[in-house]
Amino acid sequence: MAGLVKAFGSGAMTNSLDDIVKADVMLVIGSNTTENHPIVALEMKRAVYDFKAKLIVIDPRKIRLTEYTDMWLSQKPGTDVAVLNGLMNVIIEEGLEDKDFINKRTEDYEELKKTVIKYTPEKVENVSGIPADSLRKAARLFAAAKNGAIFYCMGITQHTTGTNNVLSIANLAMLTGNIGRPGAGVNPLRGQNNVQGACDMGALPGCVSGYQNVCDLGIIEKCKDIWGAKLPEKGGLSVTEMTDAVLRGEVKAMYIMGENPMLSDPDLNHVKEAFEKLDFLVVQDIFLTETAELADVVLPGVSFAEKDGTFTNTERRVQIVRRAIAPVGNSRPDWLIISDLAKVMGYEMNYETVGEITNEIASITPTYGGITFERVSKESVQWPCPDATHPGTPILHAEKFTRGLGKFHAVEYKPPAEETDKEYPFVLTTGRLLYHYHTGTMTRHSMGLDEVCREARVEINPEDAKKLNIKDDDWVELISRRGKVEIKACVAPRVPKGTVFVPFHFKEAPVNMLTNSALDPVSKIPELKVCAVRVERA
């Protein structure tokens, strides 16, 4: 998100799901769409079959989406900047860039050009393993599109160069003039049902709802009026920085609502050590998760089906969530728990209904200004929606970018924080499976889904497996500099040689024991997609 803010001024999916079928060419990079966003994938497949769109898939693994195209480029994990610079190199060398768009709507193009010109397809082939000719073909295809849409997900962001990867994607979209039209755009697919909303609402160290910087005088004034409280002046810590602050003894207590860092965060041994060091840990969740087991107080919240409110989906669409059943047992909706806690601590949080909170959000958040509870009960609305009469915004940056001109950023390829060596010769990359979701708190408790997919298996290329004498369902040990995990093998041609893939849903094989907590310096995202491991027969 940080990357898109720098380039465009706003960090969200630029286009709508509805207009995927209007794309002539779709470029999907670092998104296993059929498994992680199945309904988005339906639209992509529809674009290919019903509307004859072309699809380019750039992913180390031969994911299922590759079955719908003959243009699959398999890059070595962590080489995305090189690949994207390579695509742009071909486009510029062959004069296929959108000069009009570059002149009228962007700045700093010359700097981009200077950098990109060094990334010849042959040089990129050496770094990424993608044949120079394939790269050329893909570049020409994308540049020729009337409407070219780019989709990406955590395969792009979960790197120490995540922000640079996103900047490169923004560069490519601007270079080809694919911004502000139906069927084009830069489309980060948000992984969790309300991750867009959680960001929008200011569950971020740097900003209050609507990405209003905590240091901004306007928002400080507004919070004083509406909250009756002074905003803290000092900057805050991001989730991955919190762990280190705990270990340094600076953070003594944590309040965790609906998250399970003991399975989702990198380098779990490190995380566990931190949680055990806390003086006080409060966890609010629907199950006794691995994190809740370490808590001093556990507060039972409720699931999506037991509460009212709103969620914001990946295309910035705010939609109504309706209570279907009463809270299970003595559990309570999270909003009630927080307001009760605030009251006992001497701060008046008196909301009779969820709608009152929705309307307070509208009053304090310009992008949600027209999204009242009454309105969203009747229709879904895509932000920005500044007032009651505004219809919402299906496509961002149509006339001009949020920041005015789109900004090119010249970025150089940097290798991942940890590279393979003799001792740890495999690249480990992590991800998700169709039948499970995040740390499995919900899906591992859904009997049908868990029966379909009961256990974690490490995907290993047949040639590597043969060398190591590993067969399907053999137990193996994966060992990194940080830990060791025992797991069954799945001999899978879909992973390239030298790479192994493990989903992170399973507490029985917590792959984040192995991952590297090295962060992207800007977005603070850990490099979950690349670390070095050794594979041994158990």
Next chain:
Amino acid sequence: MAKINLVINDRKIETEPGKTILEVAGENRIKIPTLCHDPRLKPYGACRVCLVEVEGARTFLPACATEVIDGMVVKTNTVPLYEIRRTIVELLLSDHELSCVTCESAGQCQLQDLAYELGIEENRFEGEKHTYTIEDYNPLIERDLNKCISCGRCVRICEEVQQNSIYTFANRGFDAIVTTPYDRSLIETKCELCGQCVSTCPTGALTEKMSRYKGRIWEIEKVKTICPYCGCGCELEIQIKNGEIVRVSTDVESGINKGNACAKGRFGYDFVNHPNRLTSPLVRKNGELVETSWDEAIKTVADKFSKIKKKHGSDAIAGLSSAKCTNEENYLMQKFMRAVIGTNNIDHCARL
């Protein structure tokens, strides 16, 4: 755009070109029965129960696959059409397992509805019947070919929408059945268990295994809400009986997903009523987490946070909000951390 004028059942109707007779009739609340039609699928015209009379046409035409043209005069409810529909439904029923008393689809079965509307009490076509036994070891989708009417909706939704093509027709004529590659269980194929086939099946041939005997449509309350899983934001209909979720369905006419859903959305709901759900606040006493009252739990947290804030300052406390909670809850969580605790140490796992 140029307008088109036509007449359906003596009613003058103005509409736009490019629509089918079925669509235009539907928009004008004129009901034409269908079996093989689903708005998510391309017109197919297989079942023939939507046949209508069009003035000047040599034969009856399927309303689902015939586009309207200017000056068209359509009749949907004549005696000959009634006779045709009745014969079709009688033929279908002659080789259909009539286990409506225990069928999951009773009350939402298009074949049952049609037989009722046409008043079919006795069947003129007593004859050979198929008996199929299907053992499909997947835990989610029940397949019962004895209730299949060969409308092809499952075959087509898997091919056209899901683009997975798990199902196909095998054999011919009376023996035609829907099958899978090598007649294997769905779980042994490339099936993604999305349940799209279940969602389109007009009879009880495809049903949700987990919902078996949990409740029938007239006992159920439906609530529309948003899926708890990925960021697509699909609309789901939660079906509830006695305060418990018994099934999840979708509505082809609303939501960004327009009736589509994936395995997680359709079948990943039973965690809500799982026996391991936390149902009481817990506090750690002598190293053990033990049940307590809300008042005590909240007081414990408030006291401890206040003490730590006083002793070490606001920044000694950090909060993690949740990408699974609502906007309102996320807003309150950051407001709580900033206004009550007094720190910007608030984040969530967007990055993970």
